[in-house]
Amino acid sequence: MSGIDFDKGAGLVPAIVQHADTGEVLMLAYMNADALQATRESGHVTFFSRSKGRLWTKGETSGNVLSLVSITPDCDADTLLVKARPAGPACHLGTKTCFGDQPGPGVGFLGALQHIVETRGEADPKESYTAKLLAKGVLKCAQKVGEEGVEAALAGAAEGDEALLNESADLLFHLTVLLKARGLKLEDAVTVLEKRHAAPN
Numbered sequence: 001m002s003g004i005d006f007d008k009g010a011g012l013v014p015a016i017v018q019h020a021d022t023g024e025v026l027m028l029a030y031m032n033a034d035a036l037q038a039t040r041e042s043g044h045v046t047f048f049s050r051s052k053g054r055l056w057t058k059g060e061t062s063g064n065v066l067s068l069v070s071i072t073p074d075c076d077a078d079t080l081l082v083k084a085r086p087a088g089p090a091c092h093l094g095t096k097t098c099f100g101d102q103p104g105p106g107v108g109f110l111g112a113l114q115h116i117v118e119t120r121g122e123a124d125p126k127e128s129y130t131a132k133l134l135a136k137g138v139l140k141c142a143q144k145v146g147e148e149g150v151e152a153a154l155a156g157a158a159e160g161d162e163a164l165l166n167e168s169a170d171l172l173f174h175l176t177v178l179l180k181a182r183g184l185k186l187e188d189a190v191t192v193l194e195k196r197h198a199a200p201n
Contacts, residue, residue, distance in 0.1 A: 021111030064088030
């Protein structure tokens with residue numbers, strides 16, 4: 001990556017770190033050119049610590065590293081948006097973000113749900129419904145999506161809002177499981193939506 005304006009900030013640019021799956025803003029720190037290069041080369045987000053006067057990789061002592069997904073400069077090339085996947089709390093105080101543990105954007109939880117399904121999918125099928133369902137294969141997962149879809153439709157046609165919301169939640173969960181069973185993710189479906197609804201050139 002070239003063209004970043006490090007001169008404007010005396011060799012540093014702000015780096016806003018965003019959860020790549022949920023869209024939550026995790027933290028704000030600073031990078032110099034060496035930190036940017038180290039981040040790209042290692043795949044772990046690295047900053048320049050103004051208090052320590054050196055490079056530091058997030059999680060170098062706690063193990064709560066930030067695995068790099070992408071880096072995008074802003075329109076003036078003097079601020080970076082870093083998308084990453086955290087291995088644990090992003091804040092040294094133990095909260096998931098440096099702004100506390102407040103819930104992220106509403107639909108952003110679907111990214112967290114994807115992670116939950118992936119994690120539970122590796123568990124013992126005797127202890128996890130998700131793992132048990134995945135162990136039964138794609139056809140069973142697809143059947144559950146069909147069942148939940150019918151139940152959501154019936155709730156929408158003949159029941160109250162609470163019933164519809166509950167059935168919709170079940171449908172989204174089981175759809176996430178089906179996608180995992182096929183080696184896909186919700187974000188893959190979102191990509192299709194983005195392409196369908198992209199603004200015309």
